[in-house]
Amino acid sequence: MQVFPCPYCGPRNETEFRYIAAAGKTRPDTTQPVQDQDWARYLYRQRNEKGAVREVWMHLTCGELFVMERDSVTMEVLGSTALRDGVE
Amino acid sequence: MTRYSAFAVFREGLRRQKGWKPAWRSPKPKKAYDVVIIGGGGHGLATAFYLAKNHGIRNVAVLEKGWLGGGNTGRNTTAIRSNYFYPESAALYDFSVKLYEGLSRALNYNVMFSQRGMIVLAHSEHDMEMATRQYNAMRLNGVDAVLMGRDAVRRLVPVLDMSLDARFPIHGGVFQPRAGTGRHDAVAWGYARAADRLGVDLIQNCAVQGFVMEAGRCVGVQTSRGEIGAGIVGAAVAGHSSVLAQMGGYHLPIQSYVLQAFVSEPLKPILDTVVLAPALGTYVSQSDKGGLVIGGGLDRVPAYGQRGNMPMQETVLGGLCEMMPALARVKLLRHWGGIVDVTPDSSPILGRSGVDGIYLNCGWGTGGFKAIPAGGYLFAHLLATGQHHDISRPFDLSRFASGALVDESAASGIAH
Structure with a gap:
């Protein structure tokens, strides 16, 4: 069983967490017309990196979103940062 | 090369088994090939075979970073089925089942395709309505299916817990008689041997490290065994498709996940079909070894x-213990994981990559093994002609921008 760090609750069981998305995706500006290709890029394109990754996760029990940095091969956690502090 | 037959087994028995030859060569890579296929799993090897067999293109190399069939082809649970919902998927996967039906003969290699059927259980009245819908869709798509009630399921799989106070009681299910299991290694080895016989070079321990570009077109690959020129490149690398995409500068809607599988100690025959319980998130079959x-x-x-x-x-x-409590004390022999390439609509990607000269066969996610013959056949058609076969056209990468997804996430039952 792996332990993930929630920036609010501390180290908790991996089953309490859910992967949300890769960090750093920006939704297209819908005040302007958006091309299909741009929507597709936002909705579907994944970086899917092998090695160090930055991802948005949710700690289901406290409901907070945060950024977790991991290694996608070794599963080692490299850091977790609250999203509330305006990091992203 | 020795042709496999009952007579050859008998003859070699008399000769103390001295006459068998290696099933394929281990050639040094040539400077260039008409087609270079990256990935020596089932899809890559099948593609090479059909390029040579159907299209007469024999100046082909398959580059494999490890050993043939050592990725997901050797790690799956060997289920073969075509119980999908949409006509596009049914056409694709049923084509694959049909190719599997004649594959041992076509390859002169026993792939042990055993059409023992597969049942997807229904655990409530609502599940039964969805099962009926699935059954109707399959029949409309020309795929065999049988809708079963409780008694029929009980007769088919006596080891199931049929009690009504089970956590997920069994109301019935959809059975596909032509589904079954195959010997996964044999599929890889059979295609490898047949492709090698037609002149394809199978190059193992040869990792692709980059693409060679010339005026915006891919003209070869950099590998751990030197540069290899290519008329065109076909990428069939499953879970590592995104790694290759980063090297090539194209973009994929793929996320890689681990899919686990398990095998128990050998038991006396207890289960002669494939059983999937969606509510429990478990499916199981019994291999010939028990x-x-x-x-x-x-x-x-x-x-x-x-x-x-x-x-x-x-x-x-x-889930397995809930479904078949009699198995609760069975010991596991081993378990493992493979890296699967999951797309947003759980359907594969066949087509151009967006970079001139690089074509894609990927995104099969958790269901690539069953599709090996069709994936290879259709990818070979694409590489040889530059055009989609009618069956592969709906699975082009362009569907994500056009919105014409083939969303099989719900239809195929289990997290796929």
Whole structure:
């Protein structure tokens, strides 16, 4: 069983967490017309990196979103940062 | 090369087995090939075979970073089926089942395709309505299917817990008689041997490290065994498709996850079909050696490490014990994980990559093994002609921008 760090609750069981998305995706500006290709890029394109990754996760029990940095091969956690502090 | 037959087995028995030859050569890479296929798994090897067989293109290399069939082809649970919902998927996967039906003969290699059928259980009245819908869709798509009630399921799989106070009581299910299991290694080896016989170079321990570009077109690959020129390149690397995409500068809607599988100690015959219980997240069949082959859904953590996590093991094995309590004390022999390439609509990607000269066969996610013959056949058609076969056209990468997804996430039952 792996332990993930929630920036609010501390180290908790991996089953309490859910992967949300890769960090750093920006939704297209819908005040302007958006091309299909741009929507597709936002909705579907994944970086899917092998090695160090930055991802948005949710700690289901406290409901907070945060950024977790991991290694996608070794599963080692490299850091977790609250999203509330305006990091992203 | 020795042709395999009952007579050859008998003859070699008399000769103390001295006459067998290696099933394929281990050639040094040539400077260039008409087609270079990256990935020596089932799809890559099948593609090479059909390029040579159907299209007469024999100046072909398959580059494999490890050993043939050592990725997902050797790690899956060997289920072969075409119980999909949409006509596009049914056409694709049923074509594959049909090719499997004649594959041992076509390859002169026993792939042990055993059409023992597969049942997807229904656990409530609502599940039964969805099962009926699935059954109707399959029949409309020309795929064989039988809708079963409780008694029929009980007769088919006596080992199931049929009690009405089970956590997920069994109301019935949809059975596909032509579904079944195959010997996964034999599929890889059979295609490898048949492709080699037609002149294809199978190059193992040869990792692709980059693409050679010339005026915006891919003209070869950089590998751990030097540069290899290519008329065109076909990428069939499953879980590592995104790694290759980063090298090539194209973009994919793929996320890689671990999918685990398990095999138990050998048992006396207890199960002669494939059983999937969607509510429990577990499916199981019994191999010819007697081991129960057990699978489930994805580990829901994006990952490239070929090993699984504990919570999913608990879900899958707990589900098995709920479904068949008699198996609760059976010991596992081994378990493992493979890296699967999951698309947003759980359908594969066949087509151009967006970079001139590079074509894609990927995104099969958790269901690539059953599709090996069709994936290879259609990818070979694409590489040879530059055009889609009618069956592969709906699976082009362009569907994500056009919105014409083939969304099989719900239809195919289990987290796929």
